[in-house]
Amino acid sequence: xxxxxxxxxxxxxxxxxxxxxxxxxxxxxxxxxxxxxxxxxxxxxxxxxxxxxxxxxxxxxxxxxxxxxxxxxxxxxxxxxxxxxxxxxxxxxxxxxxxxxxxxxxxxxxxxxxxxxxxxxxxxxxxxxxxxxxxxxxxxxxxxxxxxxxxxxxxxxxxxxxxxxxxxxxxxxxxxxxxxxxxxxxxxxxxxxxxxxx
Amino acid sequence: xxxxxxxxxxxxxxxxxxxxxxxxxxxxxxxxxxxxxxxxxxxxxxxxxxxxxxxxxxxxxxxxxxxxxxxxxxxxxxxxxxxxxxxxxxxxxxxxxxxxxxxxxxxxxxxxxxxxxxxxxxxxxxxxxxxxxxxxxxxxxxxxxxxxxxxxxxxxxxxxxxxxxxxxxxxxxxxxxxxxxxxxxxxxxxxxxxxxxx
Numbered sequence: 365x366x367x368x369x370x371x372x373x374x375x376x377x378x379x380x381x382x383x384x385x386x387x388x389x390x391x392x393x394x395x396x397x398x399x400x401x402x403x404x405x406x407x408x409x410x411x412x413x414x415x416x417x418x419x420x421x422x423x424x425x426x427x428x429x430x431x432x433x434x435x436x437x438x439x440x441x442x443x444x445x446x447x448x449x450x451x452x453x454x455x456x457x458x459x460x461x462x463x464x465x466x467x468x469x470x471x472x473x474x475x476x477x478x479x480x481x482x483x484x485x486x487x488x489x490x491x492x493x494x495x496x497x498x499x500x501x502x503x504x505x506x507x508x509x510x511x512x513x514x515x516x517x518x519x520x521x522x523x524x525x526x527x528x529x530x531x532x533x534x535x536x537x538x539x540x541x542x543x544x545x546x547x548x549x550x551x552x553x554x555x556x557x558x559x560x561x562x
Numbered sequence: 563x564x565x566x567x568x569x570x571x572x573x574x575x576x577x578x579x580x581x582x583x584x585x586x587x588x589x590x591x592x593x594x595x596x597x598x599x600x601x602x603x604x605x606x607x608x609x610x611x612x613x614x615x616x617x618x619x620x621x622x623x624x625x626x627x628x629x630x631x632x633x634x635x636x637x638x639x640x641x642x643x644x645x646x647x648x649x650x651x652x653x654x655x656x657x658x659x660x661x662x663x664x665x666x667x668x669x670x671x672x673x674x675x676x677x678x679x680x681x682x683x684x685x686x687x688x689x690x691x692x693x694x695x696x697x698x699x700x701x702x703x704x705x706x707x708x709x710x711x712x713x714x715x716x717x718x719x720x721x722x723x724x725x726x727x728x729x730x731x732x733x734x735x736x737x738x739x740x741x742x743x744x745x746x747x748x749x750x751x752x753x754x755x756x757x758x759x760x
Contacts, residue, residue, distance in 0.1 A: 383581070383693075387705055478667060485698060492698065498665075499689075500680065
């Protein structure tokens with residue numbers, strides 16, 4: 365069964381791909397507003413694996429709304445959440461029988477409630493799977509060490525392909541780089557350079 | 563890494579075993595109060611797979627308390643939930659680095675909250691994994707069809723090895739068979755007779 369997995373080349377979505385591999389024909393799908401070419405970082409990682417890869421076009425209006433939200437809130441949580449839900453809606457409209465993401469048990473954001481999952485499934489006639497939602501932080505870290513090759517560092521040095529990169533770029537273009545470092549806390553990011561298949 | 567999975571030979575815990583197989587050395591662990599020999603149904607299924615099998619002894623006081631709860635409530639939900647949490651505590655006290663169960667996204671019971679999961683992990687120094695907690699009913703049904711051989715029918719005809727079987731037996735012994743059919747709704751059960759490895 366064909367499954368489209370929202371893919372950023374971060375550790376969570378990479379581990380999700382491995383978790384789903386025995387049950388589904390997984391395609392790694394990187395969502396992009398077309399603001400930057402950061403999706404190519406995900407393509408580069410995908411090329412080192414046996415998974416298919418494609419991009420998914422997001423609506424630029426959602427990026428603009430997300431940047432307004434960032435300015436209003438002063439923190440990224442709500443903006444990231446609304447972009448993630450939009451990406452799932454777009455993915456659910458494609459031809460996959462099942463869709464998935466890398467959300468974990470301990471994630472505050474993005475998070476998809478049971479009701480949101482059920483609604484997505486009912487409206488689009490797809491299965492929505494969150495294969496890591498029953499895994500805590502410790503388990504994920506141990507599995508990442510065992511199964512993935514990663515680079516890690518602060519957000520501005522790590523080139524992955526999540527929504528954050530495009531929102532940061534759009535915000536920097538409008539309000540300057542200082543606005544970006546004010547709104548996005550300096551947290552450690554990981555970029556997966558390759559998989560050690562389990 | 564060694565993982566002990568609470569195993570009943572039902573479809574959920576069987577699918578959980580397949581979901582975990584690429585990441586862990588999974589042992590199928592069937593919990594028993596020693597009231598009946600129903601655990602042997604799980605052993606029989608386990609013998610058709612490549613997974614190790616063992617039993618886990620539960621505290622008979624918990625079975626007695628669960629039967630009291632059944633009598634008070636008139637429905638099985640709370641009794642099953644408390645037995646499941648007890649079984650996870652017992653399993654977490656064993657030598658496994660990680661423990662797991664077959665709880666699904668749409669299960670009302672048993673269910674393990676994030677806070678309960680975190681507490682179990684912190685107190686016992688184990689990872690607790692619920693590999694199906696990000697899978698809805700439709701996805702589980704489709705994967706069961708593809709990967710498991712199942713028999714299904716009403717509870718009294720299907721011989722699996724869940725807590726319900728032992729609680730039913732204990733209640734029947736005390737209050738007679740009529741009490742059992744009053745408290746336990748007549749629902750369809752599944753017994754897995756074999757795995758088609760993915």
